[in-house]
Amino acid sequence: MAAKKPVVKSDSTALALIKAEMLEDANALVKAEATAGGDVSSLGTRGGVLVYKDEKLKNNQISCVVVDYTMAKAFYPGIFDPENNAPPACYAFGKDDAKGMSPHPEAEEVPKGADLKPVQSCADCPMNVFGTSSTGRGKACSDTRRLALVLLDDVRSADDAKLANPILLKVPVTSVKAWSAYVKTLATVVGLPPYAVVTKISLTPDAKTQFQMNFETVEELTDVGVIRALRSKRDEFLAVLQEPFAKAQDKPAPGKKPAGAAKGNVAKEAPPAKKRKF
Numbered sequence: 001m002a003a004k005k006p007v008v009k010s011d012s013t014a015l016a017l018i019k020a021e022m023l024e025d026a027n028a029l030v031k032a033e034a035t036a037g038g039d040v041s042s043l044g045t046r047g048g049v050l051v052y053k054d055e056k057l058k059n060n061q062i063s064c065v066v067v068d069y070t071m072a073k074a075f076y077p078g079i080f081d082p083e084n085n086a087p088p089a090c091y092a093f094g095k096d097d098a099k100g101m102s103p104h105p106e107a108e109e110v111p112k113g114a115d116l117k118p119v120q121s122c123a124d125c126p127m128n129v130f131g132t133s134s135t136g137r138g139k140a141c142s143d144t145r146r147l148a149l150v151l152l153d154d155v156r157s158a159d160d161a162k163l164a165n166p167i168l169l170k171v172p173v174t175s176v177k178a179w180s181a182y183v184k185t186l187a188t189v190v191g192l193p194p195y196a197v198v199t200k201i202s203l204t205p206d207a208k209t210q211f212q213m214n215f216e217t218v219e220e221l222t223d224v225g226v227i228r229a230l231r232s233k234r235d236e237f238l239a240v241l242q243e244p245f246a247k248a249q250d251k252p253a254p255g256k257k258p259a260g261a262a263k264g265n266v267a268k269e270a271p272p273a274k275k276r277k278f
Contacts, residue, residue, distance in 0.1 A: 040240055043169040048211030050203050052167070061202035063218055064149040066194040067166065068234045069179075070241045071097055075111065075127050075141040078134065087245035090141070092122050097143075106244035111141075138173070145171035145179050148237035150230070152198065158225030166237045169201070175213035182215035195230045196221050 043062070044051035050060050074088035089109035094101035101122040103110045110118035111127045119125045125141060126132065132140040148166035155161040171179050182199075186192050198218040206212045221227050 039165045041165075041167050043167060045170070045172070045203060045211070045213070048203050048205060050201075059202070060204075061200055062151075063198055063200050064151055064167070065155060065197070065221070065230060066147050066149045066199055067230050068195065068237045068241065069145050069147045070095060070238060071101065072144045072146050072170075073101060073122055073128070073141050074144065077109070087247065090127070091245060093146075093242040097122075104244055106247070108247060142173045143176055144173050145176055146241045147171060147179075148241050149199075149201075155221075155226050155230065158223065158229045161226045161229035162233070164230075164233070166240050168241070171213055172209075174206075174209040178213060179215060186217065190217070190220070192220065195234065196227055 041053060048060075050057045050062060052062070071094050073092040075090040076086075076088050088107075090103050090107040090111060092101040092103055092107075102120060103118070103122070103125075111125050113119045113124055113126065122128050122141070127140040130139055131137055134140065147169045149169060150161070150164040150167065154164040183194065186194060186197065190197070197220050200216045200218050202214045202216070203211045204214060221230075
């Protein structure tokens with residue numbers, strides 16, 4: 001039986017060069033796979049302390065690049081309980097409130113309008129009116145912002161920027177005006193979007209709202225490759241920002257006695273454990 005001919009004629013020098021390039025591609029794939037499948041982390045702000053990966057950040061601030069953000073509305077019935085991590089009963093995401101936002105399809109308890117039917121638009125929702133909040137003059141449905149940012153160490157080169165994963169940060173309703181003013185200033189004065197500058201985000205104490213979130217431009221990005229890479233990731237990051245909240249766990253089946261209930265003593269069903277997603 002005749003020996004099979006090689007598919008491609010061997011060229012030792014060219015092969016050595018291409019192997020080096022293929023090794024770079026292989027290592028890039030390994031890095032990508034290591035972070036694939038939802039390697040998304042968040043910045044915590046509870047108690048007015050900026051925390052990342054369980055560590056308090058020095059000087060209560062962080063320098064980063066905000067790649068994209070989304071407007072978010074969230075309605076929690078009753079008085080807000082910071083210890084209860086339940087998802088909002090109704091919520092919505094959007095890029096332009098003026099053009100109309102509507103309840104997310106995954107929202108479990110959409111408020112009803114005057115016609116006693118679930119509202120189709122946030123503009124028509126009775127919970128989206130000032131004075132409906134149970135704790136003040138605000139709205140029962142709060143307006144916040146969700147930011148997707150990256151650390152400076154993750155965007156030192158265009159290749160690094162292409163593989164960067166988002167870090168999520170929620171801007172509280174009391175700091176939305178600060179973020180809005182920052183974005184407008186960048187656009188009108190500097191002529192740049194957030195993904196083209198390094199932003200310093202800091203928390204400072206506030207007597208009325210516990211803390212305020214502040215935004216300040218540190219410097220403009222100058223690496224065209226990095227800027228283009230970050231710009232190309234906006235859709236990817238926006239999809240993460242607008243992921244639906246995790247639904248509350250199902251309650252015990254009707255008629256089923258809660259575990260541990262004594263015979264002859266009908267105990268009230270304890271509410272299911274709930275976790276509120278970012």
